[in-house]
Amino acid sequence: MNDSTQEILKKCSNLLQDIKSKNPLIHHITNYVTINDCANVVIAIGGSPVMAMDKNEVEDIVRQADSLVINIGTLQESNIDSMIIAGKKANELKIPVVLDPVGIGATAFRYHTVQKLLTEIKFSVIKGNMSEIKKLYGLKVKTKGVDSDTDQMNGGVIAKNLANQLGTVVAITGKEDCISDGQDLYTILNGETMLTSITGTGCMTTSIIGTFLGLSNESVYAAIAGTMLMGIAGEKAHQLLRENEGSGSYKAKLMDCINLFNKDTYIKEGRLYVEKGSQSV
Amino acid sequence: MNDSTQEILKKCSNLLQDIKSKNPLIHHITNYVTINDCANVVIAIGGSPVMAMDKNEVEDIVRQADSLVINIGTLQESNIDSMIIAGKKANELKIPVVLDPVGIGATAFRYHTVQKLLTEIKFSVIKGNMSEIKKLYGLKVKTKGVDSDTDQMNGGVIAKNLANQLGTVVAITGKEDCISDGQDLYTILNGETMLTSITGTGCMTTSIIGTFLGLSNESVYAAIAGTMLMGIAGEKAHQLLRENEGSGSYKAKLMDCINLFNKDTYIKEGRLYVEKGSQSV
Amino acid sequence: MNDSTQEILKKCSNLLQDIKSKNPLIHHITNYVTINDCANVVIAIGGSPVMAMDKNEVEDIVRQADSLVINIGTLQESNIDSMIIAGKKANELKIPVVLDPVGIGATAFRYHTVQKLLTEIKFSVIKGNMSEIKKLYGLKVKTKGVDSDTDQMNGGVIAKNLANQLGTVVAITGKEDCISDGQDLYTILNGETMLTSITGTGCMTTSIIGTFLGLSNESVYAAIAGTMLMGIAGEKAHQLLRENEGSGSYKAKLMDCINLFNKDTYIKEGRLYVEKGSQSV
Numbered sequence: 001m002n003d004s005t006q007e008i009l010k011k012c013s014n015l016l017q018d019i020k021s022k023n024p025l026i027h028h029i030t031n032y033v034t035i036n037d038c039a040n041v042v043i044a045i046g047g048s049p050v051m052a053m054d055k056n057e058v059e060d061i062v063r064q065a066d067s068l069v070i071n072i073g074t075l076q077e078s079n080i081d082s083m084i085i086a087g088k089k090a091n092e093l094k095i096p097v098v099l100d101p102v103g104i105g106a107t108a109f110r111y112h113t114v115q116k117l118l119t120e121i122k123f124s125v126i127k128g129n130m131s132e133i134k135k136l137y138g139l140k141v142k143t144k145g146v147d148s149d150t151d152q153m154n155g156g157v158i159a160k161n162l163a164n165q166l167g168t169v170v171a172i173t174g175k176e177d178c179i180s181d182g183q184d185l186y187t188i189l190n191g192e193t194m195l196t197s198i199t200g201t202g203c204m205t206t207s208i209i210g211t212f213l214g215l216s217n218e219s220v221y222a223a224i225a226g227t228m229l230m231g232i233a234g235e236k237a238h239q240l241l242r243e244n245e246g247s248g249s250y251k252a253k254l255m256d257c258i259n260l261f262n263k264d265t266y267i268k269e270g271r272l273y274v275e276k277g278s279q280s281v
Numbered sequence: 282m283n284d285s286t287q288e289i290l291k292k293c294s295n296l297l298q299d300i301k302s303k304n305p306l307i308h309h310i311t312n313y314v315t316i317n318d319c320a321n322v323v324i325a326i327g328g329s330p331v332m333a334m335d336k337n338e339v340e341d342i343v344r345q346a347d348s349l350v351i352n353i354g355t356l357q358e359s360n361i362d363s364m365i366i367a368g369k370k371a372n373e374l375k376i377p378v379v380l381d382p383v384g385i386g387a388t389a390f391r392y393h394t395v396q397k398l399l400t401e402i403k404f405s406v407i408k409g410n411m412s413e414i415k416k417l418y419g420l421k422v423k424t425k426g427v428d429s430d431t432d433q434m435n436g437g438v439i440a441k442n443l444a445n446q447l448g449t450v451v452a453i454t455g456k457e458d459c460i461s462d463g464q465d466l467y468t469i470l471n472g473e474t475m476l477t478s479i480t481g482t483g484c485m486t487t488s489i490i491g492t493f494l495g496l497s498n499e500s501v502y503a504a505i506a507g508t509m510l511m512g513i514a515g516e517k518a519h520q521l522l523r524e525n526e527g528s529g530s531y532k533a534k535l536m537d538c539i540n541l542f543n544k545d546t547y548i549k550e551g552r553l554y555v556e557k558g559s560q561s562v
Numbered sequence: 563m564n565d566s567t568q569e570i571l572k573k574c575s576n577l578l579q580d581i582k583s584k585n586p587l588i589h590h591i592t593n594y595v596t597i598n599d600c601a602n603v604v605i606a607i608g609g610s611p612v613m614a615m616d617k618n619e620v621e622d623i624v625r626q627a628d629s630l631v632i633n634i635g636t637l638q639e640s641n642i643d644s645m646i647i648a649g650k651k652a653n654e655l656k657i658p659v660v661l662d663p664v665g666i667g668a669t670a671f672r673y674h675t676v677q678k679l680l681t682e683i684k685f686s687v688i689k690g691n692m693s694e695i696k697k698l699y700g701l702k703v704k705t706k707g708v709d710s711d712t713d714q715m716n717g718g719v720i721a722k723n724l725a726n727q728l729g730t731v732v733a734i735t736g737k738e739d740c741i742s743d744g745q746d747l748y749t750i751l752n753g754e755t756m757l758t759s760i761t762g763t764g765c766m767t768t769s770i771i772g773t774f775l776g777l778s779n780e781s782v783y784a785a786i787a788g789t790m791l792m793g794i795a796g797e798k799a800h801q802l803l804r805e806n807e808g809s810g811s812y813k814a815k816l817m818d819c820i821n822l823f824n825k826d827t828y829i830k831e832g833r834l835y836v837e838k839g840s841q842s843v
Contacts, residue, residue, distance in 0.1 A: 033597050033613050035314050039480040044528050049480065050384070051314050054357045060388035076616045078359075078640075103612070107622035197821065199601040199611065240525055244802055247606050248817025255529025259478065316595050320761040325809050330761065331665070332595050335638045341669035359640075521806055536810025540759065 004274050008186075009266045012225035015212055017263050020046035024066035024214030028207065029053045029083050031073025031102065034200035038069070038207040044259040045229070047211040053079050058086040066214030067095060067124075069207055070117065073102040075110055087121030096124035096213040096222075100206040104128070105135035118166065124219040126162075127171040127206045127227075130155060137162045156185045156275070171223040173205060179227060181220040188224065189271035190231030192238045197247040198254070205230040208258075224272070232269045233257035285555050289467075290547045293506035296493050298544050301327035305347035305495030309488065310334045310364050312354025312383065315481035318536075319350070319488040325540040326510070328492040334360050339367040347495030348376060350488055351398065354383040356391055368402030377405035377494040377503075381487040385409070386416035399447065405500040407443075408452040408487045408508075411436060418443045437466045437556070452504040454486060460508060462501040469505065470552035471512030473519045478528040479535070486511040489539075505553070513550045514538035566836050570748075571828045574787035577774050579825050582608035586628035586776030590769065591615045591645050593635025593664065596762035600631070600769040606821040607791070609773040615641050620648040628776030629657060629686075631769055632679065635664040637672055649683030658686035658775040658784075662768040666690070667697035680728065686781040688724075689733040689768045689789075692717060699724045718747045718837070733785040735767060741789060743782040750786065751833035752793030754800045759809040760816075767792040770820075786834070794831045795819035 025048045030038055035051055042049035052061040062068050068090045070083050090097045099121075101114045114136065117123075126136070134141045137158050155178035163170040163182035172178045177188040195201045209226030216222040237253040306329045311319055316332055323330035333342040343349050349371045351364050371378045380402075382395045395417065398404075407417070415422045418439050436459035444451040444463035453459045458469040476482045490507030497503040518534040587610045592600055597613055604611035614623040624630050630652045632645050652659045661683075663676045676698065679685075688698070696703045699720050717740035725732040725744035734740045739750040757763045771788030778784040799815040 031613075032313050032594050033601050036317060036480065036598060039314050040528065040532070043478060043480060050387070051312075051355055052384075052388075053355065054390065056358060057356070057388035057390035060390065064387065074613055074615065075619070077618060103614075106612070106626065107614075107619040109616065109619035109622065197605060199598065199605060244815075244818060244822065246818035246821030247602065248814035248821065251602075251817070252529035252533050252814055253525075255532070256525060256527035259527030259529065260525065313594050317598060317761065320595050321809065321813075324759060324761060331668070332593075332636055333665075333669075334636065335671065337639060338637070338669040338671035341671065345668065533810035533814050534806075536813070537806060537808035540808030540810065541806065 005272045008221065008224060008272060008274065009270045011221050012228065012266045012270070013263045015216055015221065015225050016045065016261065018215045019211055022215060023048055024211060025050060025064060026067055026069060026207065026210050026214055027052065027062050027065035027086065028069045028071070029058065029079060029086060030069060030071040030203065033073055034203040037200040038203055040255060041204040041207050041258055042211050044255055045208060045211055045261065047214065053082050055082045055085055058082045059089045062086045062090050062095060063093065065095060067210045068097045069210035070097060071100040071102060071203055071206060072110055072113060073203060075113060080113055083117060084120045087117065091122050096219060097121060098125040098127060098206055098210045098213055099123045100203060101126065101128050101132050101136060102203070104132050105141045111135065123168045124213055125169045125171060125209055125223045126166065127173065127209055127223065129202060130172055130174050133158060133162060133170060133172045156180070156187065160185050169219045169223050171209065171227055173202060173227060177227045177231065179220065179223045183277035185275040186224050187273040188228050188231055189273065190228055190235060190269065192234035194238050194250055195234040198251045201230060201234070228266065228270055228272065229258065229261055232265060233261060235269070286553045289502065289505060289553060289555065290551045292502050293509065293547045293551070294544045296497055296502065296506050297326065297542065299496045300492055303496060304329055305492060306331060306345060307348055307350060307488065307491050307495055308333065308343050308346035308367065309350045309352070310339065310360060310367060311350060311352040311484065314354055315484040318481040319484055321536060322485040322488050322539055323492050325536055326489060326492055326542065328495065334363050336363045336366055339363045340370045343367045343370050343376060344374065346376060348491045349378045350491035351378060352381040352383060352484055352487060353391055353394060354484060356394060361394055364398060365401045368398065372403050377500060378402060379406040379408060379487055379491045379494055380404045381484060382407065382409050382413050382417060383484070385413050386422045392416065404449045405494055406450045406452060406490055406504045407447065408454065408490055408504065410483060411453055411455050414439060414443060414451060414453045437461070437468065441466050450500045450504050452490065452508055454483060454508060458508045458512065460501065460504045464558035466556040467505050468554040469509050469512055470554065471509055471516060471550065473515035475519050475531055476515040479532045482511060482515070509547065509551055509553065510539065510542055513546060514542060516550070567834045570783065570786060570834060570836065571832045573783050574790065574828045574832070575825045577778055577783065577787050578607065578823065580777045581773055584777060585610055586773060587612060587626060588629055588631060588769065588772050588776055589614065589624050589627035589648065590631045590633070591620065591641060591648060592631060592633040592765065595635055596765040599762040600765055602817060603766040603769050603820055604773050606817055607770060607773055607823065609776065615644050617644045617647055620644045621651045624648045624651050624657060625655065627657060629772045630659045631772035632659060633662040633664060633765055633768060634672055634675060635765060637675060642675055645679060646682045649679065653684050658781060659683060660687040660689060660768055660772045660775055661685045662765060663688065663690050663694050663698060664765070666694050667703045673697065685730045686775055687731045687733060687771055687785045688728065689735065689771055689785065691764060692734055692736050695720060695724060695732060695734045718742070718749065722747050731781045731785050733771065733789055735764060735789060739789045739793065741782065741785050745839035747837040748786050749835040750790050750793055751835065752790055752797060752831065754796035756800050756812055757796040760813045763792060763796070790828065790832055790834065791820065791823055794827060795823060797831070
């Protein structure tokens, strides 16, 4: 790693300290499968989650929030208006919004809803797995429900181009995570296969990014800090597994490692590769 | 502690034994974030939870129940009628009802819904954090989403006055828990900061109070028994944490301690302070 | 055990290997209490869960799925159409469907909804506890919310007759599990009382059966494999409990044991009793 990566890891570290001291409020309109995990992960790193989806109150909630997380994991027609109302209000008040287009490739309903959200709301970060981001980018994808295909080739190119196209930060999670603001490309090598052995690690990553967004002026660092935190915690949790322990214990240990993540962890454990915009990707 | 506190702890202990032998059925209309934790906590102490919110069946469900828990954590317009139908039927059948006005200070929607619930339903216990109860009491509050402000001053006065005003038992949870039936004031000193490191400990406390209500003729003892159980279990779970364990393991251990809570635990671990109504508070 | 039971255990073992290599996609329309647990359990044995209930997308989702799980645990009017649309499409495409009629005896709303589902959809397996299956069979039952009565007598007769009557496989879970295709009767002796100390073990069993159904041509073996897997994992998790551990740790260990269940586990641990159709039951 060069000086630049060290600087970025230091920045991630400072952002995490900020979260712990300032306790940002993160409004979620999210799915019913992982809603509890997402709330817990926000608290685990020092934020305050609030889950609220009724159209009668989302404006009032988002007004008090430091950022807004929109996750379409169990998309229901009745929540789309709430997403748009909250998102527009967030934009108006300069509160950053992150989108997780869960399973966008699985149905026309999800695809068209995301298109509508993109028309109505300006997102600071869009985070998805390779299948989701490819679909968003207009490529043909093999989607299996809400899970990703495993083709990680060209992740960097897609992240960078889509970020440019949409004027947002794009984060693609997978074996290697690719993050771009349309200019520079950041590749995170942290991670652990066992993160796919439980549901919700993708949603939790988005909620962590949302928490970082609440205090960061630069969305790309929020995306890096959030994505890397999950990758490193995933590695550490795996190291702590003992005999006879599988995905159930892994889930508890993952939350432990997220909760105990401290200011030194990024610098000690972060594996980041940076390609500046001047370089071809 | 004086004789009176010993008697109360003994009463809590007996109530818990009753739950384990009689297995009361606790109907919940609750939020989507902690619904699983609330169900598990009821089973853990010996009750049977049933979560049902469709207006087509809440009357049939509550009719079979020993108590009703109403929690507005992820309030949705479509559930308000169900809350009222179930609450009125419970009142008619003398089935006790407990209310957790989660985040009542966060939005006008929640505030007005709670006002409506208070008009339509007679609650045996209202349990909230300091921000929620202050809001209910008509005081100006600093609310942060669904979490509390930390001002615990005057908790006793507010609990007692609000209990009088609404003709119910009021339980304020926090560093010290204040419980009053409008006459006497009970302060519980048990608790552990780490209970705030996971979502749902407030909701779970309400569900535990609801379970005690199912078998108790005196609501105030149900409120004391339920609130203290969570406080003591929170302490014990903290003592069981090992190296490298954080909020994920704490959650599992908390449920363990709730599940293993036995008839001696109240008497050994309970820290209760009683001020009888004749005394000024 | 005779040759026949050894053969069946071997078949269960092979089905599990198939799941791990082929990763079937399991569409769920399920309840909000245990939706996270059901998703995790499908991943834990090697499948991919997708939870989707909006009527705008259930046809698109089920089309991609290997099986469909319908669970009425927190039945809401708004989801009934989705269940029917998805179920009919699944039937049309020969995708197997499993039904968990949670709490069918608790309310007329649930009972009539199940009757409607039975009219519209052909189920490969119906799984319930004794109260639920008795209610479905038209017997008078003592139901307590969504939990079962404990009368296990005649389970075999009821399973076999109901299976015949509805032309489906019926699985009754309890102290002994009774499974029948209307012809033969299979009794599983595996299990552990502590499985009742947490919510969701019934729902998870149904989701596991659903995952087996995704790759099995013979529904009855999917029902046996799924039910027995939960019973054995429940036993193993109990053996792993240490001092001071209760239902919270048990839940994590149960998921561990489900996740670590391997091709030898059925053969080593399965306790199955088979009565061929020629024998009277």
